[in-house]
Every structure is written in C-alpha cells, then in structure tokens.
Amino acid sequence: MEAQIAGAGAIGGGLIQARIDADRRAEEGRLVRLAQSGDLSAFERLYRENERKVFALCLRLSSDAALAEELTQDVFVRAWQKLGSFRGESAFSSWLYPLTVNVALSERRTRRRRTARFFTTDDLTPFDRPPEKPAGGPEAGFDLEKAMAALPPGARAVFVLHDVEGYKHGEIAGLLGMAVGTSKAQLHRARKLLREALES
Amino acid sequence: MTCPEADDRLDDYVDGALGEGEFQEVELHLASCEACREQERRTRSILAQARALPREVAPARDLWAGIAGRIEAGPRARPGWWLPAGLAAAAVLAAGLAVSVLRDGGPGTNAPPGDPPGLAPAAYEEALGGAERDYERAATALMGALQERRDRLSPETIASVERNLEVMDRALAEVRAALERDPGNKELTRMLVSTHRKKVDTLRRVVRLSTPLQGAGDGEEG
Numbered sequence: 004m005e006a007q008i009a010g011a012g013a014i015g016g017g018l019i020q021a022r023i024d025a026d027r028r029a030e031e032g033r034l035v036r037l038a039q040s041g042d043l044s045a046f047e048r049l050y051r052e053n054e055r056k057v058f059a060l061c062l063r064l065s066s067d068a069a070l071a072e073e074l075t076q077d078v079f080v081r082a083w084q085k086l087g088s089f090r091g092e093s094a095f096s097s098w099l100y101p102l103t104v105n106v107a108l109s110e111r112r113t114r115r116r117r118t119a120r121f122f123t124t125d126d127l128t129p130f131d132r133p134p135e136k137p138a139g140g141p142e143a144g145f146d147l148e149k150a151m152a153a154l155p156p157g158a159r160a161v162f163v164l165h166d167v168e169g170y171k172h173g174e175i176a177g178l179l180g181m182a183v184g185t186s187k188a189q190l191h192r193a194r195k196l197l198r199e200a201l202e203s
Numbered sequence: 204m205t206c207p208e209a210d211d212r213l214d215d216y217v218d219g220a221l222g223e224g225e226f227q228e229v230e231l232h233l234a235s236c237e238a239c240r241e242q243e244r245r246t247r248s249i250l251a252q253a254r255a256l257p258r259e260v261a262p263a264r265d266l267w268a269g270i271a272g273r274i275e276a277g278p279r280a281r282p283g284w285w286l287p288a289g290l291a292a293a294a295v296l297a298a299g300l301a302v303s304v305l306r307d308g309g310p311g312t313n314a315p316p317g318d319p320p321g322l323a324p325a326a327y328e329e330a331l332g333g334a335e336r337d338y339e340r341a342a343t344a345l346m347g348a349l350q351e352r353r354d355r356l357s358p359e360t361i362a363s364v365e366r367n368l369e370v371m372d373r374a375l376a377e378v379r380a381a382l383e384r385d386p387g388n389k390e391l392t393r394m395l396v397s398t399h400r401k402k403v404d405t406l407r408r409v410v411r412l413s414t415p416l417q418g419a420g421d422g423e424e425g
Contacts, residue, residue, distance in 0.1 A: 047267060054262065055261050055262075056258055058261070059257065059258060059259055068263065072263075076266050076269050076273070087355070088352065147252045166250055166253040166254070167254075191211075198242060198245040198249065
C-alpha cells in the first residue's frame with residue numbers, strides 16, 4: 004500500500020512538475036512575444052531569469068569577473084537585437100546559451116589579437132560557493148575553478164562546454180567552428196592537464 | 204592494450220562512448236594496470252566536481268541598467284529592426300548603380316551597353332571593372348546580412364536562393380570569359396551588368412524578406 008501511495012505520489016509530483024514547466028514555458032513565450040514587439044520591461048524579466056546562468060558561463064569562458072560582466076551585457080544587447088529570429092520552438096535559454104558562447108568566444112578572439120588580458124587574469128571571486136570537495140586526501144584542496152582558469156583557452160572552452168555544461172562534441176564543434184575530432188582532442192588535453200593539477 | 208592506447212580511449216571510456224569491444228579491452232587493461240586505474244579515478248573525480256559546480260553565479264552588480272541604456276541608445280528601440288550599416292550602404296549602392304556607375308559611357312541604363320561614346324577602350328574596360336567591383340561589394344555585404352538572418356528563412360527558401368545565386372555566378376563567369384575573348388561586345392557587356400544587378404536585387408529581396416517588420420527599410424533606400 005505504501006509503495007502504491009509512494010508511486011502515486013511520484014506520478015502526481017511528476018504531473019505537477021510538468022504543469023509548472025508548461026506554465027513557465029507559456030509565461031516565457033508571452034514575455035518573448037512582448038519583448039519582440041518592443042516591450043523592454045518584458046525583456047528585463049527574461050534577463051532576470053537568465054542572467055546568473057549567462058554570467059556563470061561567461062565567467063568560466065573568460066576567467067575574468069569584470070570581463071564576464073561586460074560579456075553578459077553584450078549577450079543581452081545582442082539577444083535583444085536578434086530576438087526577431089527566435090521562433091519560440093525551444094526554451095529561450097536553449098537559444099540564449101549558444102548565443103552566449105558565440106559572444107564570449109568572439110570577444111575572446113578579438114581580444115586575443117589586441118591584448119592578453121582575457122587569459123591572464125584569474126579573478127574568480129564571484130564563485131563564492133565553491134563546489135563540495137571530498138573530505139581528506141590529496142584532492143581536498145583542489146580548486147577546480149582555478150585549475151580550469153589556468154587551462155589553455157581552447158581546452159578550457161571545450162571542457163566548460165562538455166563537462167560543466169553538458170554539450171555534446173557535435174554541438175561544441177558547431178559552436179566553436181571546429182571539427183568533432185578537434186573538440187575531442189581539446190577535451191583530452193584539458194582533462195590531462197586537470198589530472199596533473201589534481202596530482203600536484 | 205598498452206597504456207598509451209588506454210589513455211587514448213580513457214575519455215570515451217568514462218563518457219560511456221566506447222563500443223562494447225573497446226570497452227572490454229579498456230576494462231581488462233585497467234584491471235591489470237594500477238597507473239591507468241589512477242588516471243581513470245582522477246578523471247572521474249574531476250568530472251564529478253565539474254558536474255557539481257554551480258550553474259548559476261550572480262554578478263557582483265546589477266547589469267541591467269547598462270543593458271537597457273545600450274538598447275535604448277540603439278538605432279531602434281525595438282528588437283531586430285535595424286540592418287547593419289554595411290547592408291544599408293549596399294542597398295543604396297545597388298539602387299543607384301544601374302544609372303550611375305557607368306553613366307560616362309558604360310553600360311548603364313542611360314548609356315547603351317557597349318556603346319561608349321567618348322571613352323577609349325581601356326577607359327571603358329576600367330569603368331566596367333569598377334562597376335563589377337561595386338556590384339561585388341554590394342553582393343558581399345548583402346550575403347553577410349543574409350547569413351545573419353539565415354535562421355529566419357525556411358530551408359526551401361535558402362535552397363532556392365542558393366540555386367539562383369549559383370546559376371547567376373556561373374552566368375557571370377561565362378560572360379566574363381566571353382568578354383575576354385571579345386572585349387567591348389555590347390550584348391555581352393549588357394548581360395554582365397544585368398546579371399550583376401539581378402544578383403544584387405535577388406539578395407536585397409531575400410534580406411528584406413528575412414527582416415521582420417518592414418520598418419527596417421526606413422531611410423535606407425532613399
């Protein structure tokens with residue numbers, strides 16, 4: 004009986020979650036349509052919903068908190084400009100995050116030509132909630148965010164997208180304009196360097 | 204399996220992306236190799252930490268004011284309303300080219316093609332080359348704008364546009380080759396300029412089609 008109730012509860016919980024998700028998508032769709040018609044306050048609500056994820060991604064790709072703030076602003080200005088191309092067939096975030104990667108990495112390419120700043124700073128103070136670390140052992144003091152920041156940019160970008168954000172190699176190849184094999188090679192390099200950092 | 208071979212497959216192994224045969228081979232190797240087993244353990248530890256990283260990080264300050272300020276300072280306070288400066292320039296250029304570029308004797312609408320009064324053959328060829336370059340610049344700018352808007356067009360439309368452009372590019376190459384064999388030929392010159400104009404016009408129409416809200420054209424085409 005308890006198992007039946009638990010099962011029913013799980014199904015009921017699933018339905019409620021599905022309904023919440025559907026409501027959220029409907030509200031998001033409404034905000035997108037309003038924003039597409041020029042309603043800036045609707046766009047602000049979309050910004051508030053997504054700013055922390057966009058900022059986290061910009062921060063990990065740039066390893067520079069001040070630059071990540073600029074990039075986040077660039078992403079949303081660009082999103083406003085391109086909002087007409089969003090057809091609402093997927094979640095707004097599914098459209099926004101590839102745009103974020105493009106903005107962050109094209110900025111990286113531009114800056115690489117002008118200055119080394121993008122890769123030489125490691126102000127990671129915004130990561131104020133470090134991940135849980137295993138108790139004791141040589142890995143107890145390992146700070147993955149800092150180790151990631153020290154990776155070469157190409158390897159870091161692929162590691163962030165694949166192992167933190169969960170993108171597939173095919174998607175990364177499309178986003179970064181590289182072959183799938185290159186994405187795999189960069190990931191191999193990133194993981195190898197991180198293993199070495201973990202060891203030291 | 205050697206250690207380097209196991210290392211090559213380690214990523215796919217921990218990602219569950221190996222086929223059954225290779226998976227078994229790596230398993231066997233790991234069972235007998237302490238060093239590789241340690242690499243595997245570290246990799247899994249890193250991946251576990253990566254997955255546990257916070258997906259959301261709040262910026263230290265409110266960034267909205269800067270975003271809103273930049274949006275409001277933009278050319279249109281409405282998304283997707285403006286065209287790139289290069290496109291506007293190209294559209295103006297394309298609109299005026301037919302009558303302006305070669306009006307001093309070239310094959311524009313006011314001057315019969317291949318009938319270059321007052322121009323020596325060398326000057327005529329130079330004028331024609333200048334017109335071609337202008338058309339090509341316009342086409343390049345429009346192609347760039349089209350690429351940016353590609354996702355607003357259906358695959359069928361894109362395929363049709365690409366087919367048309369391919370036909371026009373082929374025609375341009377053929378006419379150019381014919382003109383090299385017969386410089387100054389009126390009919391060929393007329394065909395060359397006309398094909399360039401068609402290409403630019405086609406691109407302009409498609410870009411306009413892919414630009415939401417026709418207010419985008421405000422002030423760009425005179």
